[in-house]
Amino acid sequence: MQEATIIKLLAGALVITLVIWPLIATRLAATARANGFDDGHxxxxxxxxxxxDxxxxDLATLAEKRxxxxxxxxxxxxxxxxxxRDQYGAERDRLIEDADRRIATYARRANPFTEQDLATLADTNKCLTLACNTYAGLQAWDAHTAAATQQTAIRAMHERLKQALAEQGTSPVEASPPALVKxxxxxxxxxxxxxxxARAIADTLGLTEILDDWQPGMPVPAFNTLVLTNSDGPFPPFKRRILSFDEAMQRVEAQRMEVAA
Structure with missing residues (x-):
């Protein structure tokens, strides 16, 4: 009886073991797998x-290097x-000065009249007024009519010149005199x-006035004047600013070529 009971107990334990062990094994395997995943992660x-890191x-090193x-x-x-800048500064300044000189020359060509011309017209108008009054007093009516006609033309010219100077930004009262050029x-x-x-040569040299038929010993303006002579020299008081006609025309042609370019 006892042996049968023991056998039954062993059989029951075996059955229980066979039923529960797979569950336990599966649970243990799942736990091990989960632990492995955690460790791997x-x-x-x-x-x-x-x-x-x-x-x-590496990025910090590259940034420092860059x-x-x-x-x-x-x-x-x-x-x-x-x-x-050090190498070409002087050349740049020379080019700027040359450009300023050319601009001034072209400006004079566009409108060669100045405040002095405006004042000359005003003086001429005053002289014509005096002439009209004189002719009227002498009853020289033909001369009076001619003077009055000329006065009307001078007045119109004066107004046009005044307007032109105002449009180019030069006040007739405040107009600055031309720069002094020897x-x-x-x-x-x-x-x-x-x-x-003569005019082409004067413009090329930056001069505004022309004195023709000059001879050595005659007075000569020191500035802004092109002096023309057929003398063979010497040419006191000139020492350096002396050109032959051919040399002057070479400068004119050189400037024309530069402008055309």
Whole structure:
């Protein structure tokens, strides 16, 4: 009886073991798998963080290197720019001065009249007024009519010149005198073309006035005057600003070519 009971108990325990063990094994396997996943995730996360830290270090190093290269580039650029400024500064200033002189020359060509011309017209108008009154007193009516006609024309010319000076931004009252340029002497034989080309030569040299048929010993303006002579010299008081007619025309042609270019 006892043996049968023991056998039954053993059989029951075996059955229970056979039924429960797979469940326990499955649970243990699931737990082990979960623990393995957690450990693997932790290891992967740590490895990724280490990689990120290394990449951040590399980025910081590259940023420092790039900043150093940029600073060196800027420093080199500034050095080269300063060298170029020092090298070409004088040439630039010379070109600017030449451009200013040419602009002034072209401005005079566009409107060669100045405040002095306006004042001359005003004085002429006064003289014509006096002439009209004089002719009227003498009852010289034909001369009076002619003077009155000329006075009307002079007045109209005065108003047009006044308006032109105002439009170009030069007040007739505040107009500045032309810049002082030392006079030039151009010599050449008679009928060589000095008088015919005098205005072109004067404009090229930056001069406003022309004195023709000058001879040594005669007075000469020191500034802004082109002096023409057929004398062979010497040419006191001129010492350096002396050109032959051919040399003067070469300068005229050179300027024309520059303008055309």
């Amino acid at each position: 932790t290891i992967a996360r740590n490895a990724a963080q280490q990689r990120i 290394l990449l951040n270090v 900043a150093a290269e940029r600073y060196a580039h800027v420093h080199e650029r500034d050095r080269i720019a300063q060298e170029l 006079s030039y002497l151009v010599h050449g034989p008679m009928a060589c073309g000095k008088t015919r080309n």
